[in-house]
Amino acid sequence: MSLADSAHWNKALAGLQRAQGILRFGAVEFWAVNPPEVLIGSALVRMALQILFLTALGSVVAGAQQAERAFIGAIVLATAMTNILYVSEVPISEKESATFWRLRMARFAPWLILCVRSWGYVVAGFVLAMMAAAIMAPLIGMSGLAIQLMPLAPILFAVSVTSTAAGLAAAAFAVGRRVETLASNLLAYLVMLTSGAFLPVGQLPLLDALGTCMPGRNGLLVIHAELRGDPWASDFFRELCVGAGWVAVFVLLMTIQCKRAHRGGHDDFA
């Protein structure tokens, strides 16, 4: 191996070790902010009750025959809304701790560090949604449907990824402004309104147009298509594109925030 190859190899190894460090830090940060008692006692309970509430509301408002559709939509909504809200902790904690400047000084781009640190929220959102659905299904007579949905777990994981990306983008708006909860909650409620989980597609053109950019919308179409036995590859691809789009928005916003900090000579966004 030549000297140049060896240098490249060492550089790659160092980068990998730093990435491992970021992943490890992401896990430590996740557990510090979301200890098990909060995850189980608050997040899981909240998701389970959210699924129950949306299913019951769908049944009350649209009739018992819509309960199954409402149940499926509720699982996807619970995943998406929880991830969007909870992952905002990752960039906002840097702002509140006044350590954003450290991200700017890092070897990796700040957006990359924050994306990698958010892996815990993707996994937790998916696992908690599965647990919540498993707990609620027998209670509301949806056990059969829940078993049918189990092979579609990878779709729910994809929704967890895309909604985490959207949550990071929403939080990135808040890094430089005092709108910590507004951006994330606004996005979460927009997803509720436009994803087709509850409100059928085709009611309002504006909502339909917004919904095409929202995480979970195409994931729901995939699930319904699979249950009908229809092809769903294009819908799945669209869901991944939506996620990639939100990552791009996040990258853009973080770049703008960093340039603002560099130009202003400050990182005190708090």
Added chain:
Amino acid sequence: MRSRPMVAVVSVVQPVTFLCLVAGTRQLDSNNAFPVVAAVLLTSMWSAIVWTAGGVLRRERTYGTLVRSVTSVYSPSIVVFGRSLGAMLSSLAAIVLSCSAVVVALRIPVELATPAWLGIALLLTVLSGTTLGMLLSCLFLMTRHGLAWSSALIYPVFLLGGLLIPPDRLPLPVRWVPSLLSLHWIYDMVIHSWRGQTPIEGFIIGASLTLIYGALAVVFLRRAVLLARRRGTLELG
């Protein structure tokens, strides 16, 4: 309150979303529009109670001003009551305006209840929300994870509050739960009034529950402050 984005979420975003969801899923006419709008309004009030009035002491602790608030010349109960009342007044005003905007925009044919009883219901909502917020504020003071527990408390009342989901649609073993919530009785009151009936029962029970919440809040707050002063933990986050 105006400087806190969460107020905009619970007072504007949430009622608008819920009302659009229900209006978009179900055909609303003059026979069912008012009960739906009232249910959405009161459901959003619960979120406002938890996040604004219920978070008064939690925020004080975060900002480091809890000691000054509960050890001033005025009784802590009066201080917390005043702060919660302000939060409830502004939240209710914002929720009513938001719901009204959606009703106008979507042309929902709402027929209002008797103005006198509607006014009494709104007043009772503010007072009830204030005392309930005080009670929650004391409870959240006991834990470090008040924010997490706040979000966990939202959906139980959405489900079991007897508002968006009527009590007769709940499982039999839990149909008694809405009767513990003053908001459910306020809803009962406005619906009876809307139907042209005298809503005395709802008013009396709603007002009684409001007084009970207030009394419990005063007792818990006194005990919490006394305990914290004995342990020397009032200043600790």
